[in-house]
C-alpha cells in the first residue's frame with residue numbers, strides 16, 4: 365500500500381507549487397529529478413530525456429550539466445554526466461515513476477544490473493513534500509542527502525528546498541557532505 369504522508373506544514377514558497385488545477389481536483393506538485401548518463405552521447409541522452417520528460421508535466425527548471433566521478437557502481441565505469449530537473453505535474457507518484465521508467469527505456473536503457481552503466485537514469489529525488497515508502501518507490505530518494513553528483517546540480521536550481529524528513533535544505537545537505545563524496549565539476553561541451 366502506498367503510504368503518503370505530509371509530515372511538515374507547507375511553507376509559503378512550497379505552497380505556491382500546490383494548487384487545484386482548473387480541470388479538476390488533481391494537485392500539481394513540484395517534482396525534482398536527477399538525470400544521469402555514462403554511455404554513448406551522454407549530453408544528448410540527457411537532453412532527449414528532458415524533452416521526453418516534458419510529456420509528464422511542465423519542465424520548470426534545468427540545471428547545468430556536471431561531469432561526475434562514478435560512485436556506488438561496480439567495476440571501472442566511464443564518468444557520468446548529471447543534471448537536475450524540476451517538473452510540475454499532476455501525475456500520481458506511481459504513474460510518474462512508471463512513465464519516467466518508460467522514458468529510460470525509450471532512450472535505450474537495458475537493465476543489466478542496478479549499478480551497471482546506463483544511457484539514462486532518472487531518479488525521483490523529491491515529490492512535493494510527500495514521503496513515500498513502497499516496494500517500487502522511495503521518496504525522498506535514499507541517496508539524496510549523501511550524493512554530491514545529485515546535490516550540486518540540485519543546489520543550482522533549488523538551494524532552499526527542504527528534505528521533508530531531515531528538515532535540511534539542499535544547500536545545507538551539500539555543505540554537510542564529506543570531501544570524499546566523489547568529484548563533481550561543471551561540464552563544458554567541446
Ligand code: AMP
Pocket residue numbers: 465477478479485486487488489499500501502503504505506
Ligand atoms: P536504478 O535506476 O537502478 O537506480 O533503480 C531503479 C528502480 O528503483 C526503479 O525500478 C524503481 O522501482 C526503484 N526506485 C525506488 N525509489 C525510486 C526513486 N525515488 N526514483 C527512481 N526509482 C526508484
